[in-house]
Amino acid sequence: MIVYLNGEFLPLEEARVPVLDRGFIFGDGVYEVIPVYNGEIFKLAEHLQRLENSLNSIKLANPLIIKEWTEIFNTLVSRNNGGDCSIYLQITRGVAKRDHQFPEVVTPTIFVMSNPLNRVAVPAPIKAITCEDIRWKRCDIKSIALLPNILQRQAAVEAGATEAILIRDGFVTEGAASNVFIVENGVVITPPKNNFILPGITRDLVLEIMPSAKEENISEAQLRSADEIWVTSSTREILPVINLDNKPVGTGEVGAVWSQVLELYKNL
Ligand code: PDD
Secondary structure, eight states, X not given: OEEEETTEEEEGGGOOXXXXXXXXXXOOEEXXXXXXXXXXXXXXXXXXHHXXXXXXXXXXXXXXXXXXXXXXXXXXXXXXXXXXXXXXXXXXXXXXXXXXXXXXXXXXXXXXXXXXXXXXXXXXOEEEEEEEOOOOSOTTSOBSOOHHHHHHHHHHHHTTOSEEEEEETTEEEEETTBEEEEEETTEEEEXXXXXXXXXXXXXXXXXXXXXXXXXXXXXXXXXXXXXXXXXXXXXXXXXXXXXXXXXXXXXXXXXXXXXXHHHHHHHO
C-alpha cells in the first residue's frame, strides 16, 4: 500500500512520524474520511469544507490548497488501483518539545492513506447498543482524539453489536462513528446539527434525497419505540439497525423506508 506523508508518496511500512509529533503526544490534530466510488472521489468539496471548519476550530491553518489535496487523493487512488476505497487524511500540529501551548514555529504533519471499501448491493442489518455520550462539547470538530468513541464502539462489540448509539441528557446525539436516523409513523427524523454531533456528509445526503425528513431532537423513549433506526457514515453508507439493546427495532426486520432510501442513495 502506498501512502502520502509530508510531501512524499511511499510504502506504508516506510512511513514514519517522530514520537514528539503532537498527534502522538496530545491527539492534537483533525482528520477526514472520504469515500471513493469506482476511482471517483465522492463529495470532495463537502469533505474539504468540513476539514477547513475543523482546522479553523483548532486554530491550525490549512497547509494545502484544494488543488493540492485533490492531486494527492487522485495519485493515491490510482497508485492503489482505484476502485471503491476510502481516503483517510489527518493533519496534526506537528513535531515540537512537549508543551501544551502551541509551538511558535512548527510544520504540520500531513498523512493520507486509502483503504479498500468492501461494498455489497444490500448491506446486512446490524445490532446496536445505547451508551451514555461521555464526550466533550465540541463533537462538531473531527478530532483525531477519539478515546470516548473507541470505548463506546468497543462496548458495542463486546455486547455482540456493531455500533453504539449515544444518549446525552435523555436525547440521541449520534453513533460512536456515525449519525443516527429514526422512522416514526412514516416520518424520518435525525437530530439537528450542533456542537454535540459531527455534521455528517452522509447525513446531509440522506436529507437531500428525503426532503420530507425532519431535523428534530430524538428522545431516548422515541429511539426505543422507533419503527426503524439507521446509522450513516461515509464508509458504511446507510445501515439499518434491527436490534437495540437486545430488543427488536420495530418488527425486528429491515424497514420499508430504509429500502427506499438505499435505492435513492445508490442512484446518487
Ligand atoms: N466517521 N459521527 C461520527 C462521530 C463519525 O465518526 C462519523 C464518521 C460520522 C458520519 O460522518 P460522515 O457521513 O461524514 O462519514 C458521524 C468516520 C467514517 C470514521 O471515523 O472512520
